[in-house]
Structure formats: C-alpha cells, structure tokens
Amino acid sequence: LLRSSTNLDEFYYEMYWTGTMELEVSEDGETTDVEMITRVYLKEGLMRIETDYMGYTSVEIYDEDAFYYLDDESKIAYMSPLELVDEPVTLDAYVDDVDESNIHYVGKETVQGVSCHVMECKGLYTGFNLKMWLHEEYGFPMRVESSNDGDNLLVMELTEFQVGSLSDDLFKVPEEYLIDES
Numbered sequence: 001l002l003r004s005s006t007n008l009d010e011f012y013y014e015m016y017w018t019g020t021m022e023l024e025v026s027e028d029g030e031t032t033d034v035e036m037i038t039r040v041y042l043k044e045g046l047m048r049i050e051t052d053y054m055g056y057t058s059v060e061i062y063d064e065d066a067f068y069y070l071d072d073e074s075k076i077a078y079m080s081p082l083e084l085v086d087e088p089v090t091l092d093a094y095v096d097d098v099d100e101s102n103i104h105y106v107g108k109e110t111v112q113g114v115s116c117h118v119m120e121c122k123g124l125y126t127g128f129n130l131k132m133w134l135h136e137e138y139g140f141p142m143r144v145e146s147s148n149d150g151d152n153l154l155v156m157e158l159t160e161f162q163v164g165s166l167s168d169d170l171f172k173v174p175e176e177y178l179i180d181e182s
Contacts, residue, residue: 001117001139008138010043012162019154034154040090046171049088060088061171068173077177091141091156099124109133111142112158138163
C-alpha cells in the first residue's frame, strides 16, 4: 500500500501545513512556527507547486528540462535548468523516508472523509518519528505527523485530493510572462 501511490501519474492535492520546523539556515537549531497551504499538481512527470505562506503565493513549474519560478507581479518566469535546482519537497519525500523494516500498523481512521490505514514508523534518513494516514485505495498520504522525539511537530493534512483530469495549461508558463534564462 505504501508504494502504490508512486503508480499515480496524474493527480492533484492541496495540503495544509501547521506546526514547528527547524530553519535550514540556522546553525543553532532555531525553529519557526509554520502555517501554509501547498497545492501540488503532477501529470506524466510534470509538476506545478503553488504555496501560500505569510500572505504571499509562489508558483513553480517543473517540466522535462527546466524549473520556472513565476513572479506574478512582474510577469517574469525565472528559468533554471533542472540539474541546478533542488528537488521540491512533496509528500512523496515522506514515503521515501519510511523505514519499511520498522512499520507499526495502528488501524483505520478517516481523514477529510477518506478511509485511511494508519501507520507509525521512524524516518530512514531523517530519523523523525512519522505517523501516516494512507488513502485506502491509492496509498497516498492524506495526513503526516512528523516529529523529532516529540519536540517539534509538523502536521501536513490534505484538504483536497483528485486523481486525473488535470489541464495541460497548468504546466506551461502563461503567454503573458517573459522568460528570464539568466
């Protein structure tokens, strides 16, 4: 069930993030409270990520060759070759981090009206404690709680989930944008 979500080649989800996370730029383990919404669209290897954070919406598009950051105010799409860009953090990263040799099945619960299998495990790479609610049919994480020994808790919960029927236009830079390749 855990790996069945990787078989989906066209889907959309909206995820609400809340909790505390460690700042990557901090050397002393400083944390910050997080509250944001991320919408992720995936279709046949293409990806669009929209993030609402602190009153601002960012839009990123990933195609076969490049990454585009869309600046809505200036109507400029800043392009970078994919090999120069870090892979975006999506819910798949949490699935990839699962130590499959140490999964504890908790039972079944409902998240946003969707029947889910609940499991607990330790992150293989991060070492974080993970509790995941996996969509009963697709195996996709509908909710993830991530903590580092109970201190910092980050909760990600899907508020929308759709399989199929995504417009190709979502994965294209709009015509009114100037593409900046510098």
